[in-house]
Amino acid sequence: MSAPDSVLPNFSHIYIEEGAERYSLTESILSKFPNAIRIAVHHYKDIFNRPQQNFQSQKRSMKLILAVKKDHLLYDGSEFSQSMGHDNFYYNSMMLNCVYNCDYCYLQGMYGSANMVIFVNSDDFFSAVVEKLQKPMCLAISYDTDLLAFENVVPLCSQWIEFARIQPNLIIEIRTKSANFKSIRSLAPCDRVILAWTMSPDEVVERYEKGTPPLKRRIAAAKEAVDCGWKVRACFDPVIRIDHWEKHYTQCVQTVFEKLDAEKLHDVSAGVFRMNADYLRKIRKQRNDSDVLYHSYVFDGNAASYPDVIRMEMHAFMKSLLFQYLPSTKVFI
Numbered sequence: 001m002s003a004p005d006s007v008l009p010n011f012s013h014i015y016i017e018e019g020a021e022r023y024s025l026t027e028s029i030l031s032k033f034p035n036a037i038r039i040a041v042h043h044y045k046d047i048f049n050r051p052q053q054n055f056q057s058q059k060r061s062m063k064l065i066l067a068v069k070k071d072h073l074l075y076d077g078s079e080f081s082q083s084m085g086h087d088n089f090y091y092n093s094m095m096l097n098c099v100y101n102c103d104y105c106y107l108q109g110m111y112g113s114a115n116m117v118i119f120v121n122s123d124d125f126f127s128a129v130v131e132k133l134q135k136p137m138c139l140a141i142s143y144d145t146d147l148l149a150f151e152n153v154v155p156l157c158s159q160w161i162e163f164a165r166i167q168p169n170l171i172i173e174i175r176t177k178s179a180n181f182k183s184i185r186s187l188a189p190c191d192r193v194i195l196a197w198t199m200s201p202d203e204v205v206e207r208y209e210k211g212t213p214p215l216k217r218r219i220a221a222a223k224e225a226v227d228c229g230w231k232v233r234a235c236f237d238p239v240i241r242i243d244h245w246e247k248h249y250t251q252c253v254q255t256v257f258e259k260l261d262a263e264k265l266h267d268v269s270a271g272v273f274r275m276n277a278d279y280l281r282k283i284r285k286q287r288n289d290s291d292v293l294y295h296s297y298v299f300d301g302n303a304a305s306y307p308d309v310i311r312m313e314m315h316a317f318m319k320s321l322l323f324q325y326l327p328s329t330k331v332f333i
């Protein structure tokens, strides 16, 4: 999480929205950065939504913004996400942006700023979920971010795990590329929580997933979670058509199943690279330094992805690969 020498370190400044100072989470986060300069602001959007910001410049020295979210505490599952067989699929965003900086990340197109916003009013997020829990719900809590990677700063995964433990109608998914299972290792495993690790070939990690742990560390973290009794999902998503992609994804899947017992995995998912078309157009205007953004994708309505024939070929390939290890009922593509 360190920044290059020529710029200020990450989180050198912390902006605090009016009212956010009253929450215990704010106090706890501030205690992690005793030397940070604190700046009071009226509304988090005064900082986060300023015009003319440069996402990648800000990534070199991210700031924190602590705020209170007053609306949109729960979203219907997006068309770009997988519902994993759940009819009632939702996601929420307690954190905007991510400590990592994947070249293909749609957050660069979604937000003008790379600074990280943490909403400190967890109880309001819990209440929004409780209101909808008359029927079983699946909730992705680390959908637009990587909560586990930031767990040492703000223990949101722990809070949600304890919340899920007492909500019989709730399943939560915590998706991550981090190796930070140790931050929740002391918690008793919870049947209503799925820890989902994104598994990528090292070629993809090195080229496109800046700042993330290598595959072997993600696998080691997932294995530890399985051994401790957690439900673990392995996600091969996004599959990216790099040179010799079949070879790299075959090796990646093999490596995962050499270390993880397929029978002990909750399930696996795979998905080919896709992005909201407007976000991709916006990102392309901002940067030309990553070829993953400039593949000849097809823009079809809201979505940008590989041409249909290629997408189907990639899906079929991943399916046949994963079916070697798991029954079709445990593979979501």
Ligand code: SF4
Pocket (backbone or CB within 6 Å): 097, 098, 099, 100, 101, 102, 104, 105, 106, 107, 143, 144, 145, 146, 177
């Ligand atoms: S880990 Fe996910 S949310 Fe974070 S930068 Fe990468 S793609 Fe974006």
